[in-house]
Amino acid sequence: MKRTLLAVLITVAAAIALVAGVVLFVVYTGVYNVAATTSHAGITNWALNTLQHSSVSRRAKDIDGAAPADSAALAAGFHHFHAMCVQCHGAPGFGRGELGQGMAPTPPRLEEEAHEWTDPELFWITKHGIRLAGMPAFGPTHSDEDIWGIVGFTRALETMTEEDYAELVRARTAAMEEGGEEAAGGHSHAPGTAPHSH
Numbered sequence: 001m002k003r004t005l006l007a008v009l010i011t012v013a014a015a016i017a018l019v020a021g022v023v024l025f026v027v028y029t030g031v032y033n034v035a036a037t038t039s040h041a042g043i044t045n046w047a048l049n050t051l052q053h054s055s056v057s058r059r060a061k062d063i064d065g066a067a068p069a070d071s072a073a074l075a076a077g078f079h080h081f082h083a084m085c086v087q088c089h090g091a092p093g094f095g096r097g098e099l100g101q102g103m104a105p106t107p108p109r110l111e112e113e114a115h116e117w118t119d120p121e122l123f124w125i126t127k128h129g130i131r132l133a134g135m136p137a138f139g140p141t142h143s144d145e146d147i148w149g150i151v152g153f154t155r156a157l158e159t160m161t162e163e164d165y166a167e168l169v170r171a172r173t174a175a176m177e178e179g180g181e182e183a184a185g186g187h188s189h190a191p192g193t194a195p196h197s198h
């Protein structure tokens with residue numbers, strides 16, 4: 001009995017030492033390729049996607065609220081979306097910008113994938129970001145009201161044509177030519193920008 005227990009303990013200790021050895025080997029030798037020009041292996045992709053979904057849905061469960069559909073919220077949402085999301089995710093009639101093209105995992109087209117998430121989940125992702133994937137958090141710089149506007153606009157994207165989106169861009173450009181960026185509701189976000197609502 002004692003001998004069996006000892007054998008089990010030795011086996012467990014050897015297994016732990018082996019795992020620790022492999023982890024240290026990978027961490028210190030640089031054999032793991034961190035390049036964004038290489039995609040994750042299939043199993044890593046599966047694990048990361050499943051982890052993202054379960055983590056987001058657990059945390060968004062207690063959020064009350066729904067994507068607004070009124071025109072003021074959607075207009076504000078569009079200005080933020082066009083200033084901060086298009087360069088990575090693209091939009092109807094717009095390809096991903098250089099930022100989005102260089103990322104792994106590739107930022108998904110939201111007009112195609114947003115339906116996989118509930119409104120509170122979209123809110124949570126936009127507010128908190130996804131650390132493992134490189135999706136930025138907009139909560140540190142934007143009010144909840146701004147973020148709900150972005151969620152409303154993300155939902156509206158699902159049924160938007162390229163022409164609809166182009167029309168919004170034309171109106172935004174015209175407003176900016178007349179009254180500057182603030183007049184269009186869009187604005188650049190310098191490092192250190194405090195939470196604000198406009």
Ligand code: HEC
Binds near residue numbers: 099116122125130135
């Ligand atoms: C710097 C690039 C970048 C910017 C800017 C960006 N995102 Fe993302 N986003 C990502 C990446 C990368 C992912 C994760 C992709 C993955 O895991 O497959 C992601 C994931 C998401 C997801 C989850 C989609 C899914 O099905 O996995 C949502 C929703 C989202 N972003 C919304 C937004 C919104 C709204 C904005 C603008 C306010 C924005 N993102 C700005 C890179 C970006």
